[in-house]
Amino acid sequence: MAGVTEHCDFPVQAQTKAKVGAFGRPVLSKILALKPGLVLADAVLHKNIADELRNAGIKVIAFTPESVSDIFFIMNEIARFCGVEAAVRPVIDLLKKRAERLNRKPGHKRPRVFRLMNADPLMTPGPGSFQYDALQTAGAQLMVFQTKDPYIEVLPEQILEFDPEVVLFCGVAKGQPPPPKCKGCIAEKLICRRTVDDIRSKEWEQITAFRENRVYPVSCHTICRPGPRLIDGMEKLHHRFFKLFMQ
Known part of the structure; x- marks a missing residue:
């Protein structure tokens, strides 16, 4: 690993690597200076810089996963390019089994869950995002949309009508030290x-989740990042849903 963005913190070794800017605003010159053999990028967010890197003769794997299974496919593609497919396959297979195990667990209520990403405007993951798929796999009943957009702006009245029993928001628990501001x-x-x-x-006070104190902060690595820790986050959420709504 030659370099990472300011937001890359896993595994711990990533924190010691050269930084090429914020995840949303990587710096082309810093990437080129590292002379990488492969660059991993988001197909939508990093489209322009990915095109420039390809024009410079650098291999780029750009992806925007729409489901948990997409993430496993991308992991395999990276391993294949790096020539370690056989060594990595057992790791990916284990992650798949853990996700499949959640999908197969019957016998408990699927709570209505609203995932609040942004408050102004109100944004939530849509059916075209891996977050939506991950939350459903973890046992959540989500809002139904007539679009495949990855992220959707919703109106307050839509949330009131859905009346979520659980709200998950980006943030920290009261009294918890806030995370440092990322460079860039x-x-x-x-x-x-x-x-x-x-x-x-x-x-917000009108919805069940607030009335019954089921509003929880989730950190970025719990559900926002398409990597191995996503499965950890799904398992934790599944366990929380089961404990809250055990039948």
């Missing part, structure tokens, strides 16, 4: 530092 981050209000009080409002 230009946001004025960091959603990763929000607490439940920051999103509480008269409208």
